Amino acid sequence: MEESKRYRVVVVEDERLARKDLIDILSGFDCIEVTGEAADVTEAVECIRSLMPDIVFLDIQMPGESGFDLLEKINFPGHVVFVTAFDEYAIRAFEVNALDYLLKPVSRQRMQLTIDRISSGGEPEKVKKELKYEDRLFMMVGHQMRFVKMADIICIQAVGDYSKVTLKGSNAGLVLKTMAEWEKRLPPGFFIRVHKSAIINMEFVERVDQWMNYTYRICLKDMKEPMIMSRRYARQVKDKLG
């Protein structure tokens, strides 16, 4: 019989009672060992570095530095489960980005589901719905994990298995997703694929010029280099842009 693994857990939560509540719930699970707790980001960094837990439960509404600041400070390889009392924006963002989250007060059943999912190695189920233009994507921008507004995405370009997401303000993020996956999920009213390895946000189009060999050159705001649109996609784009 396979010995069940014990997951080592750290809880990061600023309110003592809320922290206690979460630990109480976790203590009810045999496969969970609460190895540490932290009341703010500084303590958490210390805790995680020294204890190297498998799972971190992270409150996102902490005063001072938030849970996301913590993720920037340490590159945590384990599972992160976000915890919030209520935040409609965050909840949708979590679902859309397939991030693990729990709502306070955490119920035993939901904790069970989360633990089961972690132990079976699965990803939280992505919301199958198409992304809306108002949604935000959770991605690595520079060195930080950030929630990025769709409206700030200028274009997405394929870089091997990854895609480089160029944002307003000359930032760029890297996401493990193919062009086809992007095409499926991005709202079609705003994003359009112009090339085998490029998708653009139409809100940023400044000019479209004819280029050689039936291709087109698209100039985007904030982008130094224009994008080349192949003939194949030109027809689709022409219809959309009118």
Added chain:
Amino acid sequence: MENNRVKPGISSKNALFWILQCTGWCLYYLNDLYLFTGYANYTPKSLVLFSVTFPVGFGLTVLLRYPYRHLQARLRIVALLPLYILLASVITAILWYIIDLLFSMPFWDQPTYDDWIKNLSFRTLVRRNYLHFPIILLWSAFYFGIKFWWERNEHKELAERALVLAQQARMRMLRYQLNPHFLFNSLTGIRALVLENPSKARDMIADLSEFLRYSLLPECETNTTLTQELEIISLYFDIEKTRFEEKLQVTYDIDREAGSFQLPALILQPFIENAIKYGMKTSRMPLMVHISAQITRNGILIGIRNSGTWSGDDRTTVNETCEGMGKGIENARMRLENAYPAGYSLEITKASDHVMVQILISNPSRNGVSS
């Protein structure tokens, strides 16, 4: 409620017509009768003949209503209205004369009849009629004048009522909306206390229930006294203090006489919540919140002060910081505007180490007579 009346106003308008119609014609008749009986010779017969014209006029004007109503409904060019009235008055006057004749002619004696035939001409006809036409014209003027005035009032009333309903709906929307963060965080706190400190948990449940019950009150019509409002606020703080423990400290400075002043229910709540929410983010611990209420020369001055700064740096959270804060304050401002159109002022002072919200209400109403 006025929903029971199917057609509000029409029955009264009709009643008004009949009252005025009867009164007007009676007075006219009585006046003329008085003059007529002043003449030396009158007989019962001449009296009757004299009187015939009045019921005829009365009846004709009653009938005149119908073409006039039709006219009002169908007329496109308003400038033509006087023309139509003139035309109708002429026709009615002529009819009046004709009917008068029909009634009275059979009773004429021969000389009168001969005389009438002899002098029959357009001019004499007009002379005999010289009162009929102006009377009908005057009647028409009164008719339309009063009608328009009445309908204008009706419209004004409807418009006012619509405005009030719209405003009530708006107020309902602006009512204090329970903060879900507060609710769920409180429940989390209670659950943790259940094992650690059961009696405190029970207190917290009682406090939370009371606060929730108060916040579910029907909003816009509800006014409370400052004392009651402060009781609810201190309940809220008790709950938050259990959650934050030593990190939150609250002090009060309330004028004794200020307690009886009336306020819209929970109008201070958005500021209190902001004070805690943004104070917790930006202030050194413990967060100090100070509530004050003073009676000044200009009215009552309520202050909510918290240590910390105006807004935290929230670049990594998903929702916009200022969005939520702005909306709550905007709602409160609208409620103040509605309750005290005469005068109020809302001032937010952002200093380097504290934020102060001051609400001045000039000449608020007191609850009952001075205590």
